[in-house]
Amino acid sequence: SWRAHLDGAVYGQPLLVGQLVIAATENDSIYALDQATGRVIWRRHVGTPVPLSDLPCGNIDPLGITGTPVYNPASGLVYAVAETTGYHHVLVGISVRDGVVRVERDIPAPDGQPRYDQQRPALAIAAGRVYVAFGGLYGDCGPYRGSVVGIPLSGSGPLISYVVPTPREGAVWGTAGPVTGPDGTMYVSVGNGEETGNRFDDSDSVTALSPALHRTGVFAPATWADDNAHDLDLGSTQPALLPDGMLLEDGKRGTAYLVDSAHLGGVGGQVAQADVCEAYGGAAVQGSIAYEPCAQGGLAAVDTAGHKIRVRWRGPSQAQGSPVIGGGAVWVTDYQRGTLYELDQATGATRVSLSLGTTLPHFSSMSMTGSHAFLGTMDGVIAVGGV
Secondary structure: OEEEOOOOOOOOOOOEOEEEEEEEOOOOEEEEEEEOOEEEEEEEEOOOOOOOOOOOOOOOOOEEOOOOOOOOOOOEEEEEEEEEEOOEEEOOOOOOOOEEEEEEEOOOOOOOOHHHEEEOOOOOOOEEEEEEEEEEOOOOOOOOOOOEEEEEOOOOOEEEEEEOOOOOOOOOOOOOOOOOOOOOOOEEEOOOOOOOOOOOOOOOOOEEOOOOOOEEEEEOOHHHHHHHHOOOOOEEEOOOOOOOOEEEEEOOEEEEEEEEEOEOEEEOOOOOEEOOOOOOOOOEEEEEEEEEEEEEOOOOEEEEEOOOEEEEEEEOOOOOOOOEEEEOOEEEEEOOOEEEEEEEEOOEEEEEEEEEEOOOOOOOOOOEOEEEEEEEOOOEEEEEEEO
């Protein structure tokens, strides 16, 4: 329908607010675009991003706003975290009405290593705070540790934080961001830590956090030490919360685990497990089925009915993006080739494939409303129309 060429890559999922598309770029800019035409309604540049040449490792150049922003309808503010020169991570709250910055707050790195921290997961709002999760840069260089920070929505007042108690690494980097349960508990997946001995360090886990960011539960596979030793951790996706209160978590090893969100069960505490796929990005859920973003073998529709794990079908092997459900279909991208697929929800058969004529960020996911879908690209936003 239209293409909007902006000032940088849009790694986060676009937000749809009223008749606007809100997109944040790696050039530290937030845009409001007209949904019908792609015309820029306003743009707010909030900092100078960090060039890759100034970073100890990584694969995004420059590094600006990567995590998907979050919108608060009560205040009309959209929140985003920008990485700026000097290795600062800055939370901004911007009015969707006019693009004016209403909140600005520096986020000190809870692990004390801002040069090595990257903010990639989507932001979340709960209990009067914005929650921001951090992992490391691509390559896992330096002495970082994964963390989650809670900032008051007003931008004023004390910050709260949780740091993964591992000597190093333990990234919280899955792109879907913290998953909030009905009782306010937040669930995050944690990447591999440095520990590979007998002392479990809360890495390679699903961790439950209270709104005050106190750890209230943890699950890890019995293979956690070997996962850590071979970079086969659970941190590559966030847990998928199912309507019956179960969580489905899949990661780099390719084993999916079903755990009870109320009692995560500790090490080896899963209700069920099965080989599904090596997964990266964010899953979609409808009923008892979670659609897992597989790096190989195709998107997997995973049925969890009866507290068992069964793969119903797999999509095209090259479609590795983060899926979305809408209009009676499952939508997923081949982000390496810039193709969008519409899949039959019952069988996984391809109904339509569309070449977008542009490259997409890793783990790309789209937003849908009415007969249109919107995706971030490596130079802006593209809108796709249906009939």
